[in-house]
Amino acid sequence: NSLPMEIIEQVVDKFLRQIEVQLLARKVTLTVSPEARRWLATTGYDEKYGARPLGRIIQQEIETVLSDELLFGKLEKGGAVRVDLADGKLVFDY
Numbered sequence: 001n002s003l004p005m006e007i008i009e010q011v012v013d014k015f016l017r018q019i020e021v022q023l024l025a026r027k028v029t030l031t032v033s034p035e036a037r038r039w040l041a042t043t044g045y046d047e048k049y050g051a052r053p054l055g056r057i058i059q060q061e062i063e064t065v066l067s068d069e070l071l072f073g074k075l076e077k078g079g080a081v082r083v084d085l086a087d088g089k090l091v092f093d094y
Contacts, residue, residue, distance in 0.1 A: 002050075003050060007051075012041045016058070016062075019062065019063060026070055027077075027079075028081065029080045029081070030082075031080070031083070035084065036084050040058060041054075043057055044057035062083060
């Protein structure tokens with residue numbers, strides 16, 4: 001059976017909380033808009049595989065971008081980042 005969107009979004013929230021905990025150690029706060037959260041849920045959910053691909057999508061679309069900024073960019077000394085959705089893509093505001 002396919003999962004309801006509310007459950008999928010809860011799984012997204014779980015993954016995002018794990019990232020938030022890791023970012024707190026680097027003095028970075030993460031805010032994800034409801035639209036971006038919904039995009040992650042719909043993009044990462046697969047009827048055949050369920051919520052399993054969510055982790056991969058979140059890693060590709062959020063963790064990879066943030067890791068570059070943490071190491072070499074705008075979040076090197078801490079800060080805040082907001083993830084939103086524009087034109088069907090995730091956008092980051094530092």
